[in-house]
Amino acid sequence: MTFKKGTWIRIKRVVMQSEERTAQIPEDTRRVPLEMWVKGFAEQDGHLGDTICVRTLTGRVERGEVVEIEPVYGHDFGQFIPEILTIGITLRKILDGGEHCDES
Amino acid sequence: MGVSTVTNHNDNQGYDAVMKRRNEIMKRAVGIDYAAFEFDNIGFDYERMMREVGYTLSEVIAIQRSQGVGNTPMIKLNRLTELARKLSPEGMGAQLFLKDEASNPSGSFKARRAAVAVYQAKKLGYEGVVAATSGNYGAAVASQAAMQGLKCIIVQETYDSKGQGQPEIIEKARKCEAFGAEVVQLTVGPELFYQFLIILEQTGYFNASLYTPYGIAGIESLGAEIADQMMAMTGRYPDAVVCTNAGGGNLTGTARGLQKRGADATKIIGASVDLSGLHMASDRDFNRKSFTTGHTGFGLPFATMPDRSDVPRSAARPLRYMDSYVTVKQGEVFYMTEALAQLEGMERGPAGNVSLAAAFALAMTMPRSATIVVQETEYTGAGKHIQPQLSFARQNGIEIRFGHPDEEVPGNSIILPSHPSQMKARPLELVQLRKRLVENLVFATAKGGKANLSDREIAFLADESRFTKTAVEKIIFG
Numbered sequence: 146m147t148f149k150k151g152t153w154i155r156i157k158r159v160v161m162q163s164e165e166r167t168a169q170i171p172e173d174t175r176r177v178p179l180e181m182w183v184k185g186f187a188e189q190d191g192h193l194g195d196t197i198c199v200r201t202l203t204g205r206v207e208r209g210e211v212v213e214i215e216p217v218y219g220h221d222f223g224q225f226i227p228e229i230l231t232i233g234i235t236l237r238k239i240l241d242g243g244e245h246c247d248e249s
Numbered sequence: 250m251g252v253s254t255v256t257n258h259n260d261n262q263g264y265d266a267v268m269k270r271r272n273e274i275m276k277r278a279v280g281i282d283y284a285a286f287e288f289d290n291i292g293f294d295y296e297r298m299m300r301e302v303g304y305t306l307s308e309v310i311a312i313q314r315s316q317g318v319g320n321t322p323m324i325k326l327n328r329l330t331e332l333a334r335k336l337s338p339e340g341m342g343a344q345l346f347l348k349d350e351a352s353n354p355s356g357s358f359k360a361r362r363a364a365v366a367v368y369q370a371k372k373l374g375y376e377g378v379v380a381a382t383s384g385n386y387g388a389a390v391a392s393q394a395a396m397q398g399l400k401c402i403i404v405q406e407t408y409d410s411k412g413q414g415q416p417e418i419i420e421k422a423r424k425c426e427a428f429g430a431e432v433v434q435l436t437v438g439p440e441l442f443y444q445f446l447i448i449l450e451q452t453g454y455f456n457a458s459l460y461t462p463y464g465i466a467g468i469e470s471l472g473a474e475i476a477d478q479m480m481a482m483t484g485r486y487p488d489a490v491v492c493t494n495a496g497g498g499n500l501t502g503t504a505r506g507l508q509k510r511g512a513d514a515t516k517i518i519g520a521s522v523d524l525s526g527l528h529m530a531s532d533r534d535f536n537r538k539s540f541t542t543g544h545t546g547f548g549l550p551f552a553t554m555p556d557r558s559d560v561p562r563s564a565a566r567p568l569r570y571m572d573s574y575v576t577v578k579q580g581e582v583f584y585m586t587e588a589l590a591q592l593e594g595m596e597r598g599p600a601g602n603v604s605l606a607a608a609f610a611l612a613m614t615m616p617r618s619a620t621i622v623v624q625e626t627e628y629t630g631a632g633k634h635i636q637p638q639l640s641f642a643r644q645n646g647i648e649i650r651f652g653h654p655d656e657e658v659p660g661n662s663i664i665l666p667s668h669p670s671q672m673k674a675r676p677l678e679l680v681q682l683r684k685r686l687v688e689n690l691v692f693a694t695a696k697g698g699k700a701n702l703s704d705r706e707i708a709f710l711a712d713e714s715r716f717t718k719t720a721v722e723k724i725i726f727g
Contacts, residue, residue, distance in 0.1 A: 228651065232588065232665070
């Protein structure tokens, strides 16, 4: 995947290697690096996986590995959780004497 | 200030070097000389700082009105009150009210804090604002920066080491970007503060911290509105106001606002989600909690050591105002979020409903004639809703089922109450927390040792903890 200079991309960079991390953190956190993601306009043409500079929305320059070209938001309403459905049915039955759900 | 166009490039960006510059970076980024309010070894004149650095209540209200912030509706929760009364002993079941803070421009009460912080940044001539937050405050600062024409950077703790993030935090990042802010996302760890300092130094922007006097004065309007609206609706001030408690600012500002209206008899109740056993800086625990704020992981350490925040002296000092502090379970909050939608027709985000869950449980223990105000709501949507949050938890191996809320083990299970009568507000030992606060203030910061404490410092500790001076001396000297 390639992109042109000026494309909106997302980069990732290691801020601190695990051995550089502060001592007062839990062991599981100290074992992994501190990583950072920012988005910005590519300062040059390139490929996914290249290390390049981007210019962020406030005009800062950050350098890192290109991890996404024209990044999207992937969050949603998740999988169906059947338990949620029953809460309203139960509450209405208690409050209204079952008139809305007398089939059960 | 003359800092607006200066961009400071310091070549030494190593961890130790940056942390050593912490105080000078902060002084330049907040524009407050905290040392001016400190005295002797550990003393700190909180009220003088709030008076001299902050804004008066009427100034706060004027700033917020000019940005479309505040003046949110107070809603009588008729169906939830009726439910509480059905489940209560005869004569019990207090009337519940809800302050619908989701109707602020950014979707939460945090707009109040951000409005004043961004106003101050603009007044001092800063070009932009930076805030370190994964929560609603980021969206609020971004929204206010958009409204007041400043640049904005939000620094958030977003992912675990596998690159997996809570849907709620991902949604907050989207919202910040929707308002034109730059979002810097990091993996778990307190070194976020180091990156935050680098950005402050590099940009010369204002630190729109949650914990400056501006951030706290901004919430006083919320307390004042609660007093005024309840007086208009019921003819008196409320018996209790329940505040979701994390960093302590929400409770502090609300209580101060109520006091400024003379609502001195109103009980201030803090409420946090019980996340005991989960470590806030743990990469593994990060995605095992289903609440990113409003929980004991922030509530307890910030109450007992308020100056652990991102400014030298926090203006959020909840133990000065709290009359009681209760915890609720994650499952109870999710359950009440659904109850609010199903019985009151209001779909609101889960984190803001921590106080609703506590208030519902408390209503069952208070007389019918009493009134309880749930002091906030927050916006909801993709990612920031019980369905994606429970779905994410289930994917991460958290057990979700109906049962007794007391069976919930944070990080392992989320227990939805089998019956709403099982909802409970579990009181924390406030006296113990106040004692710990005194000990922390003395032993963590007293350079000259406890023997050198002046009478004025003992008085400061008494104000902080609401103990008598004699009781404070007994804690310190035994």
